[in-house]
Amino acid sequence: MNASDKFVIAPPRPSAVRVHGGGLFPVRRVFCIGKNYADHVKEMGGDAKSDAPVFFAKPADAVVAGGVVAFPQATENLHYEGELVVALKSGGRDIETAGAAAEMIFGYAAGCDLTRRDHQAAAKQRGGPWDTAKGFDQSAPIGEILRADAAGDMSAASLSTLVNDAQRQSAPLSTMIWSVPEIIIALSKLFELRPGDLIFTGTPAGVGALTQGDRVAIKIGDLLECRFSIGAHD
Numbered sequence: 260m261n262a263s264d265k266f267v268i269a270p271p272r273p274s275a276v277r278v279h280g281g282g283l284f285p286v287r288r289v290f291c292i293g294k295n296y297a298d299h300v301k302e303m304g305g306d307a308k309s310d311a312p313v314f315f316a317k318p319a320d321a322v323v324a325g326g327v328v329a330f331p332q333a334t335e336n337l338h339y340e341g342e343l344v345v346a347l348k349s350g351g352r353d354i355e356t357a358g359a360a361a362e363m364i365f366g367y368a369a370g371c372d373l374t375r376r377d378h379q380a381a382a383k384q385r386g387g388p389w390d391t392a393k394g395f396d397q398s399a400p401i402g403e404i405l406r407a408d409a410a411g412d413m414s415a416a417s418l419s420t421l422v423n424d425a426q427r428q429s430a431p432l433s434t435m436i437w438s439v440p441e442i443i444i445a446l447s448k449l450f451e452l453r454p455g456d457l458i459f460t461g462t463p464a465g466v467g468a469l470t471q472g473d474r475v476a477i478k479i480g481d482l483l484e485c486r487f488s489i490g491a492h493d
């Protein structure tokens with residue numbers, strides 16, 4: 260691209276997440292891991308002892324700050340999945356050590372991996388891709404990012420998801436099958452990670468369906484929170 264080249268249509272606005280205390284974190288890619296809590300693998304009818312992590316992705320512009328999320332088109336079974344989200348400030352390939360992986364982390368947020376469960380079930384059945392199940396518009400509500408130095412040791416925190424004030428998910432992050440550094444190491448052997456990448460780290464048991472008007476709150480530790488409600492059909 261030359262400096263003199265002009266875009267032929269208006270370029271899309273970059274996706275971003277608010278940082279606690281001020282500033283915006285620019286989103287490059289959104290990586291997600293599936294089957295990362297044994298009790299959730301079990302509730303989905305799988306085997307907890309899978310030997311390689313399952314990765315998928317959402318488009319960067321699926322990220323929304325919360326508020327009202329439109330009930331997506333083309334589904335009868337929209338599910339919440341409360342998750343810890345990791346934001347990267349640096350990148351790399353073939354990361355080898357947990358220490359090197361930890362140094363790449365800018366901060367953490369609470370987020371929701373919204374899922375069209377009916378599409379995912381159909382994709383699993385025919386061995387097809389998960390894009391329509393996972394990568395639809397507004398499928399990644401994320402709360403403010405807390406900087407890593409302020410967040411402290413996230414592996415000691417617990418995640419809970421409340422729907423209309425009733426607790427539906429509750430699990431210590433220490434019960435992840437693949438820890439945050441292990442996820443970063445594994446992803447870096449498949450993709451060159453870069454600053455701006457977000458990683459959804461999987462959901463514990465207790466996923467369920469959402470309908471119009473539902474209020475969702477995902478809380479991690481004392482500081483991370485993602486709140487949104489489900490609006491009218493898109």
Ligand code: MN
Pocket residue numbers: 291292293340342372459461462
């Ligand atoms: Mn998920």
